[in-house]
Amino acid sequence: MQRSKNDLWVGLLVLIGAVALLFLALQSANLLSLNMQSTYKVTARFDNIGGLKRQAAVKSAGVVVGRVDAISFDDKTFQATVIMALEKRYAFPKDSSLKILTSGLLGEQYIGIEAGAGDANLADGDRVQQTQSAMVLESLLSQFLYNKAADTPATNKP
Amino acid sequence: MKWVSDLGFKTRQQLADLGHAARLFVRLLWLMGPTLRRFGLVRDQMHFLGNYSLAIISVSGLFVGFVLGLQGYYTLQRYGSSSALGLLVALSLVRELGPVVTALLFAGRAGTSLTAEIGLMKAGEQLSAMDLMAVDPLRRILAPRFLAGVLTMPILAAVFSAVGIVGGWVVGVVMIGVDPGSFWGQMQGGVDVWKDVGNGVVKSLVFGVTVTFVALLQGYEAQPTPEGVSRATTRTVVVASLAVLGLDFLLTALMFSI
Numbered sequence: 001m002q003r004s005k006n007d008l009w010v011g012l013l014v015l016i017g018a019v020a021l022l023f024l025a026l027q028s029a030n031l032l033s034l035n036m037q038s039t040y041k042v043t044a045r046f047d048n049i050g051g052l053k054r055q056a057a058v059k060s061a062g063v064v065v066g067r068v069d070a071i072s073f074d075d076k077t078f079q080a081t082v083i084m085a086l087e088k089r090y091a092f093p094k095d096s097s098l099k100i101l102t103s104g105l106l107g108e109q110y111i112g113i114e115a116g117a118g119d120a121n122l123a124d125g126d127r128v129q130q131t132q133s134a135m136v137l138e139s140l141l142s143q144f145l146y147n148k149a150a151d152t153p154a155t156n157k158p
Numbered sequence: 159m160k161w162v163s164d165l166g167f168k169t170r171q172q173l174a175d176l177g178h179a180a181r182l183f184v185r186l187l188w189l190m191g192p193t194l195r196r197f198g199l200v201r202d203q204m205h206f207l208g209n210y211s212l213a214i215i216s217v218s219g220l221f222v223g224f225v226l227g228l229q230g231y232y233t234l235q236r237y238g239s240s241s242a243l244g245l246l247v248a249l250s251l252v253r254e255l256g257p258v259v260t261a262l263l264f265a266g267r268a269g270t271s272l273t274a275e276i277g278l279m280k281a282g283e284q285l286s287a288m289d290l291m292a293v294d295p296l297r298r299i300l301a302p303r304f305l306a307g308v309l310t311m312p313i314l315a316a317v318f319s320a321v322g323i324v325g326g327w328v329v330g331v332v333m334i335g336v337d338p339g340s341f342w343g344q345m346q347g348g349v350d351v352w353k354d355v356g357n358g359v360v361k362s363l364v365f366g367v368t369v370t371f372v373a374l375l376q377g378y379e380a381q382p383t384p385e386g387v388s389r390a391t392t393r394t395v396v397v398a399s400l401a402v403l404g405l406d407f408l409l410t411a412l413m414f415s416i
Contacts, residue, residue: 004198004201004202006201006202006205007201009205009209010201010204010205010208010209012209013204013205013208013209013212013310013313014313016212016313016317017312017313017314017316017317019320020313020316020317020319020320020321021316021320021355021359023320023323024252024316024319024320024323024355024358025351025355053343053344053347054343054347055339055340055342055343055346056339056340056343057337057339057340064337064339067339103238103241107238107239107241108239108241108340108344
């Protein structure tokens with residue numbers, strides 16, 4: 001078969017299609033790492049992370065200061081290990097505490113950092129000791145109902 | 159009694175048309191293998207159908223993405239879940255809008271030119287001349303165009319969806335300021351490679367077969383007059399668009415029903 005100059009253009013078309021498909025398949029997974037500033041990693045253990053997902057925001061005073069990098073389960077302590085990538089330009093004291101919070105009533109969950117008072121700052125690979133688990137609606141509800149049930153006989157008494 | 163015989167004639171005509179279409183379709187499918195061996199012809203048609211459609215497809219994709227970003231944000235922010243914008247944009251594009259809008263544009267941009275070309279060839283008796291020279295016009299003219307259309311559609315649909323997602327990102331993240339992490343994160347969490355992207359590709363393949371076949375059939379069966387060719391071109395757009403929309407409903411019901 002003889003070559004023609006259309007070969008180049010059709011090849012290009014197929015290539016563009018392949019790139020588009022690849023983009024769709026990967027959903028541009030690495031687009032974030034391109035525009036991410038240099039970060040340092042901090043780990044923390046939570047009793048319950050609720051609906052926290054990878055790439056969820058880490059916020060301090062409402063400002064995004066990092067992202068959740070990885071979530072795994074530790075079967076020694078039966079806790080969730082969360083690795084966060086915090087931006088280098090923000091430093092936090094070593095005794096800062098972490099909370100899993102929800103944006104809005106139905107919004108997605110994020111980690112909030114409350115700065116501590118210590119002198120030393122968190123460095124790459126450090127572990128944050130003070131954590132507070134996510135609020136799980138079911139346990140909150142059952143706790144509420146349990147308390148309510150415990151209260152009722154007392155209030156019903158004349 | 160006249161209207162009864164009229165009815166019979168109409169029915170017979172419809173059935174004959176259907177038979178012609180089915181025979182042409184089967185022959186085109188049958189010729190796909192032999193045509194692959196003469197890929198030069200297919201390549202030139204892919205260049206004509208694909209490369210020249212790329213501009214309109216990507217520009218439309220970009221603007222559909224823009225609108226999805228704006229409109230999706232407007233609806234989602236009422237429920238405080240604008241972080242799901244990426245998921246909304248990606249799912250609507252990959253599953254529905256990408257294949258369907260691309261097929262509609264493809265019918266308008268490429269299908270009409272196929273119909274007009276073949277209709278004019280028929281009107282100028284070029285097809286009969288080929289037949290006289292013992293060159294099968296189906297094998298030489300129609301089959302390469304059919305294969306090229308079928309191969310090109312999925313590429314264009316993928317480009318449309320990808321560009322549309324970028325458009326949604328431009329409006330959602332760059333302009334409105336949705337959090338990029340939740341935009342991409344929710345998208346990656348919610349879009350399945352096989353169930354969503356794969357089925358979108360299958361859809362665009364089916365639409366490629368539909369649109370290209372309708373265009374070729376209308377050209378091949380056109381009245382060999384200027385008027386006939388213009389009618390056939392119009393019919394291509396109408397029939398192909400309706401077929402695509404109807405098939406889309408069927409395919410969606412088959413693929414994504416619970």
